[in-house]
Each structure stands twice: as C-alpha cells, then as structure tokens.
Amino acid sequence: MSDPRPPQDGGPGEDRPDNLPPQHNLPPPPGDEPTPEEKAEDVAGVKPRVASMKLARAGQVIDPDGTPVDERDRLDTANASLLDALRITFRLLIGGMFVLAGAYFLSGFQPVNEGERAVRTVFGAVQASDVGPGFQFSLPYPFGELVRVQTNPPPLSEESRFWPGMDGGASRSADQIRARGSLEPGREGSLITADGNIAHARFNIVYRRNDLGRYVRNIYPAHEERLLLAAVRRGVVTAVAEVDIDELLKQSSSEAGSVAARARQIAQQMLDEAETGLFIEQLRMIDRVPPGALRQAFNSVQDAEANASRVVSEAERDARQLLNSTAGQAVASLTELIESYGNAMELGDAEEAASLLARIDAVLEGEAVPGGEFAAPVMVSGRVTEILNDARRSATSSVSRARSGLESFRAFEAQYAENPELTVRLAWQGALTSVLGRPFVQTFMLPVDGEDVLRVRISQDPELARQLDREQKRQEAEDALERRNRERMMDRFRTQTGGTVTGG
Known part of the structure; x- marks a missing residue:
C-alpha cells in the first residue's frame, strides 16, 4: 500500500492506484491517524499542496519525516541509550579493577634464588628474617615487601x-x-x-x-x-x-x-x-x-x-737419624738415664750413680727399667747392639785365651816336673824358632872352621829393608785408623755436661 502522505521534498503527491480498494472506511492503524491535510484531501478528493513550514506545539520537535514528536520522549530515548552505555562501561571498569586487584595480589609471590635468603616485612616490621630459596609470598608493596639478599657476596x-x-x-x-x-x-x-x-x-x-x-x-x-x-x-x-x-x-x-x-x-x-x-x-x-x-x-x-733455621732443622734431623741408628727405640730412655748419671757423678752421689748405672745396664739388656718411667722393656737396636755383641765376643775370646793359656801352663809345669832339662831345651828351641820366623829377622849361615874368633862384615839387604819399611808403615797406618775410628765412635756417645740430648 502506498503512502497517501505527500513526499518529503514537497513535490506533487503520487496518485493512488485505481485497482486498490478505498481505505476511507477502514479504521486507521494505531499510531497512524490521518493528519488534517489528509482528512481534507479525503473530503474534497483533491490532494493539497504540501506546506513549506511545519508548526509544532510547545514541548514538541519535528522529526526528519516532518512529524511533530514530544521532546521528552526523544530525551528519554537518548538517556536510556546513555544509561546503557554507562552501565556497560561500569561493568567493564569493575572487571578491570578485579583483574588489577588479582594481579596486585599475585605480585606478592616472588622467587628466591639459590645462594639467596629473603626477609619478609609487613608494614615495615620484619616478620621473617631467614626465608629460604623457592617461590615465596609476601604482602605486596607498600603493605609488605620481600627483600632478597645474597648471603655470600664476592671477597x-x-x-x-x-x-x-x-x-x-x-x-x-x-x-x-x-x-x-x-x-x-x-x-x-x-x-x-x-x-x-x-x-x-x-x-x-x-x-x-x-x-x-x-x-x-x-x-x-x-x-x-x-x-x-x-x-x-x-x-x-x-x-x-x-x-x-x-x-x-x-x-x-x-x-x-x-x-x-x-x-x-x-x-x-x-x-x-x-x-x-x-x-x-x-x-x-x-x-x-x-x-x-x-x-x-x-x-x-x-x-x-x-738459613739458620734450615741448618738447625738439618742438624736436628741428622741427630735423630744418628740416635735412632745408634739405639733405636731405647734412645729416649738411654739419653735421659745417661744425662742423670752424669749429673749424679758431678754431684758426687755414688749411690744414685750406681742405681742409674744399673738402670742403664737394664735398658741395654732389653729389660724393664727398675723404678723409672720406662717400666716396660725397651727394644735396643742399631750401633749399640753391634757394640754389645762385639764386647760379648771379645769377652768370650779373652776368657777362652786365658783358659787355654792356663791349661798350657799347667801342662808345661807337669812336664818340667818330670824332665826339667828337656823341657827347658824344648822351650828354648820354640822361642828361637819363633824369633827367627819373624819377617824382619835375617838369618845368615856361616861355616865353622874351629877358630875361636869369627869376624863377619854384613850389610842389610836393600830389598828386604824396603819391604820391612812398607810393612811397618802399613801396620802403623792401620793402627792409627783403628784408633781414630774408636775415638770418633766414643765421641758420638759422649754426653755434654749441662745439656740434654733427646731422640725426638
């Protein structure tokens, strides 16, 4: 159905088609009542000219289609649209605030790395002073803070x-x-x-x-x-x-x-x-x-x-080696006893010196020291053992020689008692043979012609004299070497008066 109202631009109206039924007798639809101009057109059957100016009552405005509209209705519609927009914006703002509040709360979770410790504070007061490594929580700033500290800073x-x-x-x-x-x-x-x-x-x-x-x-x-x-x-x-x-x-x-x-x-x-x-x-x-x-x-x-410290250290080392090679484990006890024995001899205390000497002998024999600090037997080794063994062998040899001489003398005495003349001749012959058998004795064979006086001019054999001289010098050198070795060995065991020698 075409609109019977005139067009917006004020041009001539359009004619109603002939084949449409008339609409005059039908009630107008709600909100579509005919305007006074339309009513006049219906009565006169002539379409009026559109007015060039529209008039509206107080409180009304003209719509773009030329219809007067109540201004309050139009404002209510704008207010409703603005209210809806504000309502949506408020909801978005509330949601954003919740998101920000959650992010602010989650900002209190902070990592504490290895090698670090943290201090948790609440309103500036220390709540925990030794928070270990891991993901730790503290109230967000400014209500609280998690202060991380490296415990081992660089030197x-x-x-x-x-x-x-x-x-x-x-x-x-x-x-x-x-x-x-x-x-x-x-x-x-x-x-x-x-x-x-x-x-x-x-x-x-x-x-x-x-x-x-x-x-x-x-x-x-x-x-x-x-x-x-x-x-x-x-x-x-x-x-x-x-x-x-x-x-x-x-x-x-x-x-x-x-x-x-x-x-x-x-x-x-x-x-x-x-x-x-x-x-x-x-x-x-x-x-x-x-x-x-x-x-x-x-x-x-x-x-x-x-250098002095080095020399002293070397001397102490040599002393320890010498003492250990001399007496072994018995160095400490022997040194102390010998030192005490020397002091007793200087003081003239014969009884104490005898007691100390007995204790020294006990240590040398590997026995327990009577009445001393070394109550258990101490093992003696090294040079002392060699000297003791040599002394024992020498003593045994001397006793054997003495006994052998005694037996020989007794046999000679018994033989002399039976035949004195023969015994003397045999002894003289043995002595003469022993003397003539020595390397420095020269023997000359002379003819016997019955004369009472025998004159002989002799001179020593040069070669034999040289041999005798070499042999004598060699023997003297050996004796001197043996004497020096004996003196040096005795010096090693000689204790200085007033000093203390230790083995450690």
Whole structure:
C-alpha cells in the first residue's frame, strides 16, 4: 500500500492506484491517524499542496519525516541509550579493577634464588628474617615487601690504604716499591708498628651476611662495602700497632695470634656493635713488606734467619737419624738415664750413680727399667747392639785365651816336673824358632872352621829393608785408623755436661 502522505521534498503527491480498494472506511492503524491535510484531501478528493513550514506545539520537535514528536520522549530515548552505555562501561571498569586487584595480589609471590635468603616485612616490621630459596609470598608493596639478599657476596681486597700506589691508582707489586727515604701522603699508604717502624701490607676479606634482619634494617646496600672496609682498616691499624716489625714480617695469617686474626677480631666487634648483620669469615694478610729504603737490609736478616733455621732443622734431623741408628727405640730412655748419671757423678752421689748405672745396664739388656718411667722393656737396636755383641765376643775370646793359656801352663809345669832339662831345651828351641820366623829377622849361615874368633862384615839387604819399611808403615797406618775410628765412635756417645740430648 502506498503512502497517501505527500513526499518529503514537497513535490506533487503520487496518485493512488485505481485497482486498490478505498481505505476511507477502514479504521486507521494505531499510531497512524490521518493528519488534517489528509482528512481534507479525503473530503474534497483533491490532494493539497504540501506546506513549506511545519508548526509544532510547545514541548514538541519535528522529526526528519516532518512529524511533530514530544521532546521528552526523544530525551528519554537518548538517556536510556546513555544509561546503557554507562552501565556497560561500569561493568567493564569493575572487571578491570578485579583483574588489577588479582594481579596486585599475585605480585606478592616472588622467587628466591639459590645462594639467596629473603626477609619478609609487613608494614615495615620484619616478620621473617631467614626465608629460604623457592617461590615465596609476601604482602605486596607498600603493605609488605620481600627483600632478597645474597648471603655470600664476592671477597673484597684492601690493597690501597696501606700499600704504595702507582700513577693511575694501580697498586704496585712488592718488587716495584721504590727505595726512597720518604713517603707521599695520600698516595703511598703505610702502617706504624709498635717499635715505630713503617710497614706496608695488603689484605683479603671474605665475609657473609649472617643476620639478615639486622642487615636489612641497618645497612644501605650502597654503603655496605665502605662500612666493612672501615671496620677492617681500624682493626688492621690497631693490630699492627701492637707488634714490632720483626714479628709482623715473620708471622703468617694462619697463626692464632697473628695480626690478621687480631684485626679480624677488632673489625668484627665493631660490626657487631653497629648491628650490621655482617660476619667476617676470613681476613688474610696476603703481603707485608718493610719500607723500600730498608727492604734489602730486612731481606738479608730474613735470609740469615731462614738459613739458620734450615741448618738447625738439618742438624736436628741428622741427630735423630744418628740416635735412632745408634739405639733405636731405647734412645729416649738411654739419653735421659745417661744425662742423670752424669749429673749424679758431678754431684758426687755414688749411690744414685750406681742405681742409674744399673738402670742403664737394664735398658741395654732389653729389660724393664727398675723404678723409672720406662717400666716396660725397651727394644735396643742399631750401633749399640753391634757394640754389645762385639764386647760379648771379645769377652768370650779373652776368657777362652786365658783358659787355654792356663791349661798350657799347667801342662808345661807337669812336664818340667818330670824332665826339667828337656823341657827347658824344648822351650828354648820354640822361642828361637819363633824369633827367627819373624819377617824382619835375617838369618845368615856361616861355616865353622874351629877358630875361636869369627869376624863377619854384613850389610842389610836393600830389598828386604824396603819391604820391612812398607810393612811397618802399613801396620802403623792401620793402627792409627783403628784408633781414630774408636775415638770418633766414643765421641758420638759422649754426653755434654749441662745439656740434654733427646731422640725426638
């Protein structure tokens, strides 16, 4: 059905088709009542001209199609659309706030890596001071915080404050320190010892953050290194001022009473008083030298002392080897007993000396020492055993020779009692044969012609004389060598009066 109303542009209206039934008798649909112009057209049967101006009542507006509309209805529609838009925006805003709140809450979960510990705080107060590695939770900032701390920071070195520097701030090595009679303040650091000498030293510091609660409360990370070095420097200055330079140059960092140990004690006390939570595990003195001008003199003294220590060590080693090779396990007991025996002899205490001598004999025989510290038998070995065995063999041989001589004398005595003349002749003949059989005796055979006087001019055989001389000198050399060996062996067992010789 075509619209009977005139077109929007005010042109001539369109005619109703002839084949359509008339609509005048039908009631208009709701909201589509005919306008006054349409009613006039129906009555007159003539389509009126569209007006060039539309009039509306107060409170109405003209729609684009030319129909007056109540302004309140139109505003209600706009308000409803705006309300819907605001309602959607509010819902989106609420959802975003929930997302942000969840993200803010989840931000409290933070990882604590290996080698780290964390401190959990709530409103600035420490709630937990030793949170281990893992995924840990804390209230998000600013309500709470999870402060992560590396427990074992890298070592520090103090190489500039007490050591001469070079141009550019680099540190010299010990060999590069110049031999000068003065130091440049602010550039060439030094220490003063108890005897007023100047020394240079360098230190290495190994520390850890022990009490994390105190560390987080009292230490600003940017100031940590400066605070630690200040405490160490104070300790080093105090410790060096308590020793002289000779003691400083000789000791090592591992000694219990060393400068490094004393400096560490003082520095740690200062850090504990400041409640820093830092703990110095090791303070090692990596180098210490005298001033450059006196370095050569100090090195000479140190070399001499080192050489003396080496000689003493070698002498003690040789003494131990000699004593062990002489008496073995019985060295300690024999040395103590011999020393006591010598003291008793000097004091004239014959009874004590006899008792000590009996105890010495007991030790040499491998028996228990009566009334002494060595109640159990001690095994004697080495040179002492050889001497004792030689003495026993010599004693046995001497006894055997004496007994053999005694038996020979008794047989000779019995033979003389039976036939004295024959016994004397046999003894004379044996003695003459023994004398003539010696290598230095020369025998001459002379004819007997019955004369009473026999004159013989003889001279010694030169070859035989040379042989006799060589043999005599060889015998004298052997006797002298044996005598020296005996004296040297006795010197090894001779105890110096007033001294104590130990086997260990």
